[in-house]
Amino acid sequence: MKRTYQPKKLKGLRKFGYRARSSSHSGLNVLKRRRLKGRENLTLSDVFRKIGKKPRNRVR
Secondary structure (H helix, E strand, O other): OOOOOOOOHHHHHHHHOHHHHHOOHHHHHHHHHHHHHOOOOOOHHHHHHHHOOOOOOOOO
16 A cells, blocks of 8 residues: 655645745744754755755656
């Protein structure tokens, strides 16, 4: 049986990336809380920046 969570990098960035978080008031609150807590990665965008890869949708 196939698992329910099939992660997609681009969809994740569009929903949980820095620009998506910054575009709403509640998202800005999320960023603020994560900064106060001292998180190394604020958003999913930071993770991709750190590993130096761009998300790609490849056709198999």
